[in-house]
Amino acid sequence: MNNNTKDSNSEKVFPSGEDLDGAQNILIIGAGLCGSLLALRLGQRGYNVNVYEMRPDLRKTDISAGRSINLAFSDRGNKAMKLVGIEDKVKELCIPMNGRMLHDKEGNTFLSNYSGRDYEYINSISRGELNGLLLTEAEKHENVSIHFNKxxxxxxxxxxxxxxKDYHTKDEFIEDADCIIATDGAGSALRKSYYLEKKFLFSFSQDYLTHGYKELSILPAEDGGYKTYKNALHIWPRGDFMVIALPxxxxxxxxxxxxxxxxxxxNFNNLTTPEIVTExxxxxxxxxxxxxxxxVDDFFENPTAPLGTVKCSPWHYKGNTLLMGDSAHAIVPFYGQGMNASFEDVVVFDKVLNTHKEKGWETVFSEYERVRKPDTDAIADLAIDNFHEMKDHVANPIFQEKRKIEMALEKNFPEGYSSKYSLVTFNEDIGYRKAMLRGRAQDKAILNMLADGVISTEDDIKDILDxxxxxxxxxxxxxxIAGLH
Amino acid sequence: MNNNTKDSNSEKVFPSGEDLDGAQNILIIGAGLCGSLLALRLGQRGYNVNVYEMRPDLRKTDISAGRSINLAFSDRGNKAMKLVGIEDKVKELCIPMNGRMLHDKEGNTFLSNYSGRDYEYINSISRGELNGLLLTEAEKHENVSIHFNKxxxxxxxxxxxxxxKDYHTKDEFIEDADCIIATDGAGSALRKSYYLEKKFLFSFSQDYLTHGYKELSILPAEDGGYKTYKNALHIWPRGDFMVIALPxxxxxxxxxxxxxxxxxxxNFNNLTTPEIVTExxxxxxxxxxxxxxxxVDDFFENPTAPLGTVKCSPWHYKGNTLLMGDSAHAIVPFYGQGMNASFEDVVVFDKVLNTHKEKGWETVFSEYERVRKPDTDAIADLAIDNFHEMKDHVANPIFQEKRKIEMALEKNFPEGYSSKYSLVTFNEDIGYRKAMLRGRAQDKAILNMLADGVISTEDDIKDILDxxxxxxxxxxxxxxIAGLH
Structure with a gap:
């Protein structure tokens, strides 16, 4: 094991070897977005990191179905990119989306910005490209090894x-480490072991929505351009269901x-023929x-997949093992925060390491869960709220008035007001839980004052703010006072 | 199979054989409180019922540890006893508890009634005696058979x-039926099959409190009387922990x-010696x-057990199988509603059968879950609320003022006001969910008006009510308006 870090992009890289007094060999299960970022960061900190990934190396394999799958990338995720010093490289992969472009049944469109502040927007980013970049950055460290097809x-x-199990040789083998961190997603092997072994009280939930999802596509125009407006997240809200599109x-x-x-x-169960899908x-x-x-081709070629939320506790067993990312808290995609929350996990873990690493892994893991879990529980609940907001509320008059007022508040008082969406998406120094509590209270205040005629969209904006x-x-x-929080 | 019902206690017994058009053979897994009541009711309705229970017949076996285990029995449970016509027999097993007897550290006691209406109280009842009665009543029906040690x-x-698996012969055997209803408790075999088979999307949660519990005892006085006040649920609330006692x-x-x-x-982990337990x-x-x-003997002889909540959905698979009672919704014991909720399941199921049985089991099961699940979710959440109320709030001045006001409201306006506790416990014709929403809003209203000085315990009681x-x-x-419910 060598302590050199070959990458010097990050301003915050630790002197090599600083963390080597504690457990030195870290095994990471899963080289997805969270695992590859964690490997990069722990590599920068000088740990000896081995990552095992079940899939082939996505940089070398033509996984065409995965090529165009995109995700929303925003400020919490970007904070993690800054931490590891690759913000600029990631920016090249981003397509800014300034707002929601709503489409009604008549084909009319209406752009609803995500924020009243021009400099706040989210991005569409390719999962595969970003994951590949993180793997490449992680592998620049001699002390990081990534093993695929395992x-x-x-x-x-x-x-x-x-x-x-090695998918090539079919052999099974056992690896040990000073600690194991599982970033192996919603179907985590470590979480399954926690659940099935019953060696400690393991709280666990999996909750499915009544809805599933299916990916389709709008292909590029003949000239290679975009067939509809590029810089928006398109939504066709229809109350009980919806379609969205990201560039x-x-x-x-x-x-x-x-x-x-x-x-x-x-519904998915009765959309069984080309005719009825088209209809x-x-x-x-x-x-x-x-x-x-x-x-029709897309519809019948692509699978229908469920939408689930996973929560659990504890995330760790002593100082031996830890769940991180989707393995600890899988959420539904409606707030565009799944990847951002997993990236933020690494930022929070890094900060806990700074403060507590001398006390050993058990303290680090337990402190990490203590500070982090209230926030990941909150984003899980917020994501379900937003499912209803996107398919239904965005087309509801009183919610549209609220949105109009909040845009005006953010435009007129950029330092003085942030909507729930802004608190969650653009305020990476406020935790999800605090953003949820304040954001929900603001929503309740505005909706009730609108309903009671205490405020209207015509009022003086400073009056409304107060x-x-x-x-x-x-x-x-x-x-x-009622003891609700 | 014979359609005669030998029991004619119930006013609501159906003409024998009325339900026999549908599936006739019902297999019930588990002859605990819920399973034996369900067997009795379905026996009364004329179904051919076979119940399989893993334990020996508790009427014939001296399970001494179980003899004194008691439960809170109240109006929702009693509604089920009325349905099957054994209200009077159950009453003989009941010890009324009119309120909570609070004990402070100095040994001072304070009786806080459960209701301002004299005729509203809960009861302490022996689990074993009640279960035995239900088994005996069920077995009076020729069309009901109960098989133990299976x-x-x-x-x-x-x-x-x-x-x-037969515990005597060690043989394994398979039974079939027209439908199977699992009343086999929090560790349900059917629920485990739903979870592990992964044949449909099964939402599931198990949530443990940080606290466990241990049963102890106050033995009778030498003259056979009670060593402390008989007709109360005794509580020693200490903020982070508590002791309770039921007669x-x-x-x-x-x-x-x-x-x-x-x-x-x-804590349980460090209470390891007689000295420290006594201290x-x-x-x-x-x-x-x-x-x-x-x-000390009790402490080290009796196990420490966890406190968990189980929720899941769906409860049924087509018209084949159904979860009922704790197998569908295990809750923590702090509202004294676990048994009552399971008994109420049978009342609700019976009502759904009345309306929908012609449409077949799938409709019955799915309609039963639709109407029942919001209420069992609510009592699960209420039971956790009451954990905090019992160990902490009951000793908190503002909560004591609220309680005082609510007692006065109930006393002065017996038809005009019911506290959350009364709505949940004594209003069996209001569902748990409605009771929760109204009860929580009332609590919030009173606590906030007390905190803001809008009302005080000195005010005119009619003013307070308004x-x-x-x-x-x-x-x-x-x-x-905010879309919160």
Whole structure:
């Protein structure tokens, strides 16, 4: 093991070897977005890191289906990129989306900005490109090794060993380490071992929405350009279901249909023929259908997948093993925060390491869970809220008035007001839980004052600000007295 | 199979054989409180019922440890006893508890009634005696058979068969039925099959509190009487932990210590010697210790058990299998509603059968879950609320003022006001969810008006009633507008 770090991009890189007094060999399960970022950061800190990934190296394999899958990337994720010094490289992969472009049934569109502040926007980014970049950056460190095609089957958390199967040789083998961190996603092998072994009280939940999703696509125009407006997250909200679209660098859009499995006139269970799929889109999404001559092929080639939330506790077993990223807290995609939350995990873990590493892994893991879990629980709940907001509320008059008022507040008082969306998305120094509590109280204040005629969109904006602030504080105080938080 | 019902106690017994058009053979897994009541009711309705229970027949076996275990029995449970016509027999097993008897550290006691209405109280009842009565009543029906010492290992919900192991012969055997209803408690074999088979999207959660519990006892006085006040649920609230005691018919009390596993000065992990256990009780519960010379023996003989909440969905697979009682919704014991909720399941199921049985089991099961699950989710959350209320809030001045006001409201306006506790416990015709929403809004209204000086315990009681009602409605309306319910 060598302590040199070959990468010197990061301003915050630790002197090599600083962390080597504690456990030196860290085994990471999973080289997805969270695992590869964690490997990079722990490599920068001088740990000896081995990463085992079940899939082949996505930089060398043509996983065409994965090429155009994109995600929302925003300030919390970017804070992690700054930490590891690759903010500029990531920026090259980003397509800014300034707001939601709403499409009604008649094909009318309406752009609703994400913030009243021009400099606040989210980005569409390719999962594959970003993951590849993180792997390449991590591998620049001699003390980081990534092993592909090795699937973790189970973890012995008493012995701090993991059992793997090599997909090429079919051999099974056991690896040990000073500690094991599982970033192996919603189907985590470590979490499964925690659950099935029953060696300690393990709280666990998996909650599925009644809706599933299916990915479709809008292909690039013949000239390679975009067939619809590039710099927005497109939404076709229809109350009980919706379609969204995010742009890709190649001129295409990745389109996602969110729909009930078995309720309503049209659902995944009864969309079984090209005719009925086309009829459904013709009736509900005619302008989208025009952009998607490939709809029926996509629809029947691509799988329908469920939407689930996973929470659990504890995340760690002593100082031996730790869950991080989706393995600890898988969420539904409606706040665009899944990847950002997992990246933020690494930032929070890094900070806890700074403060507590002398006390050993058990203290680090337990302190990390203590400070982090309230925030990941909150973003899980916020993401479900936003499912209803996106498919339904965005098309609801009183919610549209609220949004109009909040845009005006943010524009007029850039330092004085942030909507719930802004608190969650653009305020990376406020935790998700605090953003949720304040954001929900603000929403309740504005909706109720609109309903009661206490404020209207015609009022003086400074008056509105004062009333919203006063009412928000009153709501938070009432909840505090009633013991609700 | 014979359709005669030998029991004619119930006014609501159906004409024998009425339900026999549908599936006739019902297999029930588990002959605990819920399973034996369900068997009795389905027997009364004329179904051919076979019940399989893993334990021996508790009427014939001397399970001494189980003899004195008691439970809170109240109006929702009693509604089920009325349905099956055994209300009077159950009443003989009941010890009324009119309120909470609070014990402070100095041994002072304070009786806080459960209701301002004299005729509203809860009861302490022996689990074993009640279960035995239900078994005996069920077995009076020729069409009901109960098989003991047969443990269910798994359920094939596609084939509607269950695999059992006979504890005597060690043989394994398979039984089939027209439908299978699992009332096999928090560790349900059917629920485990739903979870592990992964044949459909199964939402599931198990959540443990940081606290566990241990059962202790206050033995009868030498003359066979009670060593402390009989007609109350005794509580020693200490903020982070508590002791409670419920009376038994033989003059003893079953005592339960609720304590953290690993937090605080004293916890289950460090109470490891007779000296430290005695020191803990001497310091925190001196008056209880005086009544328990047997404390140390009880403490080290009895196990420490965890406190968990289980929720899941769906409860049924097609028309083949259904979860009922704790197998579908295990809750913590702090509202005294676990048994009552499971009994109420049978009442709700019976009502759904009345309306939907012609449409077949799938409709019955799915309609039953639709109407019932919001209420069992609510009582699960309420039970956790009450954990904090019992160990902490009951000793908190503002909560005591609220309680005082609510007692006065109930006394002065017996038809006009019911506290959250009364709504949950004594209003069996209001669902748990409605009781929770209204009860929480009332609590919030009173606590905030007390904190803001809008009301005080000295005010005119009619004035207080009007203010509480107005503020409660405003809170419910604000939440409705904000989309919170």
């Amino acid at each position: 699937k973790c089957k189970s973890v012995d958390f008493e012995k701090t060993t993991a059992l793997f 890709n660098l190649d001129g295409s859009f990745t389109v996602t249909l969110f729909l009930s499995y078995d309720e309503g006139e049209y 459904f889109f013709q009736k509900e999404f005619p302008d989208a259908l025009e952009l998607m001559p490939n709809l 009333k919203v602030k006063t009412e928000t504080e009153a709501i938070l105080e009432d909840d505090r | 443990k269910c290992k798994s359920v094939d919900f596609e084939k509607t068969t269950a695999l059992f 038994n018919l033989d003059g003893s009390f079953t005592v339960t210590l609720f304590l953290s596993y690993d937090e605080g000065e004293y 803990f009780f001497q310091k925190e519960f001196p008056d209880a210790l005086e009544l328990m010379p047997n404390l 203010k509480v009602k107005t503020e409660t409605e405003a809170i419910l309306e604000d939440d409705r």
